[in-house]
Structures are given as C-alpha cells and as structure tokens.
Amino acid sequence: MIKQGTQSWNPGTYDTQLGFVSKLGKGILDWLDPQPGEHILDLGCGTGDLAVEIAGTGSKVTGMDQSEAMIVSARSKYPDITFIVGDGEQFSFEAPFDAIFSNAALHWMKNARGVIESVRDSLKSGGRFVAEFGGKGNVDGFVRAFYEVMPRYGIEPAERNPWYFPSIGEYTSLLEQYGFEVRIAEHFDRPTPLPEGDTGVMHWLDGFGDAFFKGLEDAARQSAKQEVYEAAKQKLPTASGVYLADYRRIRISAVKL
Numbered sequence: 001m002i003k004q005g006t007q008s009w010n011p012g013t014y015d016t017q018l019g020f021v022s023k024l025g026k027g028i029l030d031w032l033d034p035q036p037g038e039h040i041l042d043l044g045c046g047t048g049d050l051a052v053e054i055a056g057t058g059s060k061v062t063g064m065d066q067s068e069a070m071i072v073s074a075r076s077k078y079p080d081i082t083f084i085v086g087d088g089e090q091f092s093f094e095a096p097f098d099a100i101f102s103n104a105a106l107h108w109m110k111n112a113r114g115v116i117e118s119v120r121d122s123l124k125s126g127g128r129f130v131a132e133f134g135g136k137g138n139v140d141g142f143v144r145a146f147y148e149v150m151p152r153y154g155i156e157p158a159e160r161n162p163w164y165f166p167s168i169g170e171y172t173s174l175l176e177q178y179g180f181e182v183r184i185a186e187h188f189d190r191p192t193p194l195p196e197g198d199t200g201v202m203h204w205l206d207g208f209g210d211a212f213f214k215g216l217e218d219a220a221r222q223s224a225k226q227e228v229y230e231a232a233k234q235k236l237p238t239a240s241g242v243y244l245a246d247y248r249r250i251r252i253s254a255v256k257l
C-alpha cells in the first residue's frame with residue numbers, strides 16, 4: 001500500500017487480519033511474468049509479501065511504499081530485498097526498470113496522472129506496467145455506508161474519500177495519453193470473504209476507513225464507526241453467513257512505447 005495520506009497503516013494487523021490482500025494479488029504475478037535478471041519495481045509494496053515472490057524468480061526487486069511503517073516491516077521480514085519509502089504520485093529513479101508492478105495500491109493514489117507519468121519515466125522503452133487495483137464500483141457497500149452515516153457526524157464523505165476507482169475506459173485512455181500501449185485490460189468482480197464473521201467487517205473498517213473518521217473525538221469516532229459497521233452489514237453481500245467485501249478489480253498490462 002502506498003500514498004497513505006490520511007490513512008495510517010498498521011503492518012501487524014495488515015498481515016494478520018487483512019492478509020488476503022497480498023494472497024489475492026498473486027494472480028497478477030502471472031501477468032508480470034518476471035524473468036531472471038530483470039529489474040522490477042513493486043509500487044506500493046506494503047509489507048513485501050509479493051516483492052519476495054517476484055524476487056524468487058531471480059529478478060532484482062525494489063519495493064517502494066509511502067508508509068514508513070510498512071517499509072520498516074518489509075525490511076525486517078525480507079532483509080535481502082531493497083525497500084524504500086517513496087511517493088507513488090511523484091517518483092523518479094536514475095536507472096529505469098524493466099517492469100513496474102503494483103497490487104492493491106493504485107486506488108490509494110488519486111493523482112493517477114502523476115502515477116502514470118512517474119511510471120512511464122521510470123521504465124525502459126518496451127518496459128511493462130502490470131497492475132491490479134480497485135475499479136469503478138469497488139467496495140460499493142462500504143462506500144455507501146460511509147456516505148450514509150458520516151454527514152450525521154458533520155463530515156462530508158466526498159471530501160474525505162481517499163480512493164480512486166476508475167472505469168477501465170478511463171484508465172486505459174489515460175495510459176494511452178501518456179505513451180503506453182495497453183496489451184490486456186480486465187474489470188471483474190471479486191467478492192472476497194471477510195474472515196471471522198462480523199469481526200471481519202470491523203477489521204476492514206479499522207484497516208482502511210481512517211480517512212473518514214479523522215478529526216472526530218474518541219467517543220464520536222467509536223459511535224460513527226459502529227454506525228458505518230451496521231450500515232455496511234446491511235449493504236454487503238453474504239455467502240453461507242459470511243460477509244463479502246464487494247471488490248471489483250481492474251487488471252492492466254501495458255507497455256511503454
């Protein structure tokens with residue numbers, strides 16, 4: 001995860017309670033198809049679980065994340081990999097990469113143009129940009145719950161919403177504008193079981209909902225979170241009694257021309 005902005009990251013709970021984020025990201029590694037000796041940037045690497053998988057194929061990986069806490073955790077878990085703190089909306093490297101990879105991070109970066117421009121300038125010609133992130137309609141049950149509840153606490157949700165969930169048309173057009181050829185693009189539903197029943201819904205809010213609650217006193221914060229939790233449970237799909245996060249993903253594979 002990168003571009004923490006208003007979001008605080010807790011590497012411990014990220015790994016234990018929200019570990020499905022990295023596990024589900026493994027599918028996009030097939031699209032990356034890393035080759036031995038390639039230099040690859042993992043943009044928004046979180047605690048490094050996918051960076052280490054990429055490095056396992058013999059490529060040289062740099063993991064970058066805006067959260068210092070995540071980078072500290074990644075370095076201690078995987079000391080042989082290079083991890084750096086950096087801003088995904090504005091970055092540059094002296095030596096360009098063969099490929100830039102990103103899982104579950106780009107939706108935290110609202111300045112998509114800044115991201116795409118930085119990615120382009122950090123890739124070799126012919127280099128690959130392979131990414132998975134939230135697409136239009138992603139986590140709509142949670143988003144609607146925030147929009148319903150937060151005005152009651154004097155918070156305008158649209159001003160707090162930290163996420164960028166573009167349509168596939170919007171994102172692939174942007175890539176083309178910035179000099180990429182889009183080779184594959186997909187927008188698909190991925191309902192994701194939240195572990196531990198109702199607690200999983202609260203863990204999700206604890207892990208990802210910070211921006212909406214910032215600035216509230218403790219009591220108001222607890223009460224707002226409880227209301228969002230109840231509202232979200234009304235809106236989220238379920239399967240066999242388990243709440244599902246209504247994830248909708250975009251996957252893209254593009255080449256710098």
Ligand code: BEZ
Pocket residue numbers: 021104107133134138139163208247248
């Ligand atoms: C996602 O992985 O789609 C996501 C995670 C946290 C907040 C919003 C979206």
